[in-house]
Amino acid sequence: xxxxxxxxxxxxxxxxxxxxxxxxxxxxxxxxxxxxxxxxxxxxxxxxxxxxxxxxxxxxxxxxxxxxxxxxxxxxxxxxxxxxxxxxxxxxxxxxxxxxxxxxxxxxxxxxxxxxxxxxxxxxxxxxxxxxxxxxxxxxxxxxxxxx
Numbered sequence: 001x002x003x004x005x006x007x008x009x010x011x012x013x014x015x016x017x018x019x020x021x022x023x024x025x026x027x028x029x030x031x032x033x034x035x036x037x038x039x040x041x042x043x044x045x046x047x048x049x050x051x052x053x054x055x056x057x058x059x060x061x062x063x064x065x066x067x068x069x070x071x072x073x074x075x076x077x078x079x080x081x082x083x084x085x086x087x088x089x090x091x092x093x094x095x096x097x098x099x100x101x102x103x104x105x106x107x108x109x110x111x112x113x114x115x116x117x118x119x120x121x122x123x124x125x126x127x128x129x130x131x132x133x134x135x136x137x138x139x140x141x142x143x144x145x146x147x148x
Contacts, residue, residue: 011147020064021090025049025057027097030083030090033067038080066090096127 010016021027025047032046044054058081061067066087072078083090098115106112114123129137 020060021066021093023057025053026061027094029054029057029061029081030066030087031094033081033083033087034091034094038082039072039078040081043081061087092127095124099126 028047032043037043037046065084067081068084069079070082072080117124131137
C-alpha cells in the first residue's frame with residue numbers, strides 16, 4: 001500500500017489543493033455555495049448526498065477556512081454556510097471546470113446550464129491563462145520549477 005505525504009508536507013500546490021477540495025462532494029458544495037445555497041438541508045436536497053458525508057465535507061471546508069458558519073440571515077435559529085474570502089477565491093476553479101465540461105462533455109446542441117454575467121445577461125467569456133503581455137499562454141510555454 002502506498003503511503004501518501006501529509007498535505008502540509010506536499011511541495012506541489014496542485015496536490016495540496018486536490019487533497020482539500022478535489023473530491024466530488026467538496027467541489028459540488030462549493031459550486032452550490034456560489035449559487036446561493038447556505039443551509040445543510042438545502043445542500044442535501046441539491047446534491048442528494050448522505051447526511052454523514054455532507055456533514056463531514058462541510059466540517060472540512062469550515063476547518064479549512066473555505067466556508068464560514070454564520071447565524072441564519074432570516075433570524076431563525078439555524079446556521080448558514082457562507083463562502084469566506086478564501087472560498088470565493090475558488091471561483092476561477094469552478095468556472096474553469098464548468099467551461100471544460102461545456103466544451104468536452106456535451107454533444108453539440110445538448111442543453112446544459114450556462115453561467116451568465118448578471119450585468120450583461122450574456123454567457124461569460126471563455127477563461128484562458130494569459131502571459132504578461134495578455135496573449136494566451138499555452139502549456140508548451142510553461143514549466144514547473146520543482147522544489148529540490
